[in-house]
Amino acid sequence: MKFYYAPHSCALASHIVLEEAGAAYQAVRVNFGANEQRGSAYLAVNPKGRVPSLVTDRGVLSETPAMLVYIAQIHPQSRLAPFDDPWALAQVQAFNAYLCSTVHVAHAHRMRGYRWADDPAAIEAMKKKVPQSVGECFDLIEREMFKGPFVFGDTYTISDPYLFTIAQWWELDGLDPARFPKLAEHRERMRERPAVKRAIAMELG
Ligand SMILES: N[C@@H](CCC(=O)N[C@@H](CS)C(=O)NCC(=O)O)C(=O)O
Known part of the structure; x- marks a missing residue:
């Protein structure tokens, strides 16, 4: 491949x-x-x-x-995914779909505002909103979605590298990792994995 x-x-x-x-x-x-x-x-x-x-x-x-x-x-x-359990696999898909369609898209408003508007003031307004919109997504993940120590508890899945990847953008998006203690610990632990x-x-x- x-x-x-x-x-x-x-x-x-x-x-x-x-x-x-x-x-x-x-x-x-x-x-x-x-x-x-x-x-x-x-x-x-x-x-x-x-x-x-x-x-x-x-x-x-x-x-x-x-x-x-x-x-x-x-x-x-x-x-890396629970293919023998339709419900567990659906949970993985739901988590990944949220990262892809909501969190990543909110983040893209910082650098790629021109996708959605031509007016420089509108692009600037989108950029300004990123710490809030991305921050609220990660608040939800921290509070409701992340089980720990991995996204789905004890089992490492494809959702973990995906969460790690998007969490790599926190600082650039104006977010303080201390706001998300469980996710910040996950990010540090992920950094130590040989594959990462x-x-x-x-x-x-
Ligand atoms: N929905 C796609 C999004 C892919 C995407 O937007 N990739 C960005 C990098 S994070 C890109 O290639 N941007 C280049 C550009 O917009 O010119 C996915 O999850 O794979």
Whole structure:
């Protein structure tokens, strides 16, 4: 498989899961600084112009929640998702869908406001709202959704690298980690996992 990523992006979640699963893949960096994600070569891979993308023998897959499940399912020995329990799997999907459709989108209002408005004042207003909107999402995760020590209690799942990845953006989004004590402890613990270290080293190296 070929895995397209950019450093500091949501692609880190899939990258960690590829490492956790012991997947055979080649990592390809997309240079956001040079706007490569909007160039014709990358658009031929993923017409959305976003990372991550995973080129498989059956076609190209995008969207983090789908990629996480796919990587986990083709590596059943890694036990990264509860495929034998429909309710537990639905919980994992619900958590990941919240990160993808709500938390990540709230975060994107800081850098990518031009997606939703042209008026510079509106873009500035969206940016200003990020600490509040993203902060409220993480308050909810801390208070209601996160069981500890992992997202779903004692079992590590694909939701953990995804939560970790989005939590990496706290400081840039104007959030103090001390506001989320359980999630901050999870973030620190995740940083010590060998698969997380390998994925980050590959992306930043
Ligand atoms: N829903 C997609 C979102 C992908 C996405 O927005 N990726 C960002 C990086 S975190 C991106 O590629 N941005 C490039 C751009 O907007 O030009 C997913 O969860 O995989």
